[in-house]
Amino acid sequence: MARGATLGLRDLVVTGESRRRILDVPELDLAPGTALGISGPSGAGKSTLLYALAGMAAQMTGRIDWDGTEIVAQTPAGRARFRADRIGMIFQDHLLFEELSALGNAGLPALYAPKAQRRAIRDRAADRLTRLGIDAGARRVASFSGGERQRVVVARAMAADAPILLADEPTASLHREAADALADDLMAAARDEGRTLVCGTHDERLLARMDRTLRIADGRVAE
Ligand SMILES: Nc1ncnc2c1ncn2[C@@H]1O[C@H](COP(=O)(O)OP(=O)(O)OP(=O)(O)O)[C@@H](O)[C@H]1O
16 A cells, blocks of 8 residues: 655755755655655755754745645644654654653654554554564663664654654664664565655665665755
């Protein structure tokens, strides 16, 4: 079942503090089920693009249209709602609740979902944690290593069953075997489940598996 989203991005400009232009992307179109890799040197603007696609860049202009919903012009609350409904985010250490277990964190999307879907979300979270080799309920994530925390973030993003997956250096804190297993899962999410995946990474092995790669250098599209 194709369940991804279509992206139509035009004239995106993200500015940072002191009005510095940190990213400029004239055009980017993605079809559902596409896996796009974002490459480029450190500081190029990869994370900035992912934050913008999630509606989280503080100052941006242009259009980011996901399936007919333009998010740049929306209020922060509107963007937050869109994110909760439609986007699974795999960002480094993104908002883990230290007091909760791995399952408590990975199952969090259930809190925002309609009642009828909550059980399925928790089940998917538990299943993903098992696949990723994480003990679901034993202890609080406060005591987890960087790689273990990253896997909890991945399980949470996958549990939500969102049509859009945005990942920032998803394999960075994983050893090779775990990184390859995660790449398998991400690619299956795009190829088999039709999700739209955008993945910023320095990992050449992960980039090689993507359908397309967009290279960014110094805040601009290089190729
Ligand atoms: N709010 C901000 N204000 C000013 N500059 C910013 C802001 N956020 C990011 N930058 C700068 O914009 C540039 C792009 O940062 P970004 O984090 O997107 O790079 P990246 O390609 O993801 O790098 P890395 O591979 O090191 O993670 C950097 O020079 C960064 O310092």
